[in-house]
Amino acid sequence: xxxxxxxxxxxxxxxxxxxxxxxxxxxxxxxxxxxxxxxxxxxxxxxxxxxxxxxxxxxxxxxxxxxxxxxxxxxxxxxxxxxxxxxxxxxxxxxxxxxxxxxxxxxxxxxxxxxxxxxxxxxxxxxxxxxxxxxxxxxxxxxxxxxxxxxxxxxxxxxxxxxxxxxxxxxxxxxxxxxxxxxxxxxxxxxxxxxxxxxxx
Amino acid sequence: xxxxxxxxxxxxxxxxxxxxxxxxxxxxxxxxxxxxxxxxxxxxxxxxxxxxxxxxxxxxxxxxxxxxxxxxxxxxxxxxxxxxxxxxxxxxxxxxxxxxxxxxxxxxxxxxxxxxxxxxxxxxxxxxxxxxxxxxxxxxxxxxxxxxxxxxxxxxxxxxxxxxxxxx
Numbered sequence: 008x009x010x011x012x013x014x015x016x017x018x019x020x021x022x023x024x025x026x027x028x029x030x031x032x033x034x035x036x037x038x039x040x041x042x043x044x045x046x047x048x049x050x051x052x053x054x055x056x057x058x059x060x061x062x063x064x065x066x067x068x069x070x071x072x073x074x075x076x077x078x079x080x081x082x083x084x085x086x087x088x089x090x091x092x093x094x095x096x097x098x099x100x101x102x103x104x105x106x107x108x109x110x111x112x113x114x115x116x117x118x119x120x121x122x123x124x125x126x127x128x129x130x131x132x133x134x135x136x137x138x139x140x141x142x143x144x145x146x147x148x149x150x151x152x153x154x155x156x157x158x159x160x161x162x163x164x165x166x167x168x169x170x171x172x173x174x175x176x177x178x179x180x181x182x183x184x185x186x187x188x189x190x191x192x193x194x195x196x197x198x199x200x201x202x203x204x205x206x207x208x
Numbered sequence: 209x210x211x212x213x214x215x216x217x218x219x220x221x222x223x224x225x226x227x228x229x230x231x232x233x234x235x236x237x238x239x240x241x242x243x244x245x246x247x248x249x250x251x252x253x254x255x256x257x258x259x260x261x262x263x264x265x266x267x268x269x270x271x272x273x274x275x276x277x278x279x280x281x282x283x284x285x286x287x288x289x290x291x292x293x294x295x296x297x298x299x300x301x302x303x304x305x306x307x308x309x310x311x312x313x314x315x316x317x318x319x320x321x322x323x324x325x326x327x328x329x330x331x332x333x334x335x336x337x338x339x340x341x342x343x344x345x346x347x348x349x350x351x352x353x354x355x356x357x358x359x360x361x362x363x364x365x366x367x368x369x370x371x372x373x374x375x376x
Contacts, residue, residue: 061239147330
């Protein structure tokens with residue numbers, strides 16, 4: 008992430024120095040303002056969903072859902088942590104309902120529980136990121152809304168191809184992570200931990 | 209139909225909580241309280257990524273990249289008009305919806321290009337945004353292969369989307 012961000016910022020500024028140097032700061036401040044309004048919007052969304060989440064937990068529904076999805080989660084994530092499993096179950100359910108913003112706080116909680124503090128992502132964390140990044144979405148409501156607004160004759164006829172495509176990407180993602188976890192994870196994480204020790208010395 | 213799913217879930221949840229003798233009001237407030245610290249924590253990450261995306265778009269690098277990469281994407285079956293959308297989608301949700309709207313207006317909502325754009329957006333996620341926000345509360349610095357895999361899947365999704373739109 009550090010590298011990508013650095014390249015994006017430095018590359019763009021180098022380009023802009025040629026074309027439009029006076030605008031650089033404005034663009035950055037505007038974007039940060041946009042981020043602030045998004046954050047406020049998210050705060051409202053999260054307040055509703057975290058409230059609901061608390062209810063789900065307090066009533067014991069979270070455990071029930073986790074139990075229901077247990078075989079699936081066990082298979083995909085290979086973890087032994089009831090708390091994390093519960094959060095993952097809620098995160099996946101919210102994603103399937105198309106509530107990406109509701110899934111976020113649950114995903115963050117799950118991540119916290121999966122973190123082992125080593126600085127390197129655990130296999131389960133990588134899996135959760137990829138599943139969320141290729142999220143199965145059964146109802147692309149924003150897209151349909153935009154399409155209807157643009158005057159489409161049948162705005163919802165993209166649902167079927169969208170569902171097929173989203174399933175394909177999600178399955179591909181899970182398989183790729185499984186493969187990489189099996190063949191590359193040990194090597195890569197060892198390499199990194201090794202480097203860290205050397206730096207400490 | 210789908211409009212009823214959420215309300216039904218909510219009614220069921222509230223009634224079930226009541227049945228389990230949970231104080232719904234207090235519990236809800238307790239949960240809602242966590243939203244402000246959470247947003248305060250993730251705001252800098254959102255800001256950083258949105259600033260980078262804004263600069264990238266303002267600089268014109270994306271259109272240049274779209275031009276340079278068009279032979280590759282065309283070979284994969286993705287129309288030239290949609291390359292910018294495919295490139296920006298992993299970074300920004302609002303930005304890619306704005307682009308989708310441009311495509312819809314320019315080519316007509318029922319054209320092949322527009323349908324492809326809709327499916328591409330529907331089956332993908334803002335990978336970098338999701339990743340930064342998700343790991344923002346952990347100590348993780350090294351993600352190993354998480355982002356490359358997510359990007360491969362997104363590209364694959366775009367290819368499938370364009371293919372499916374030809375069939376349907």
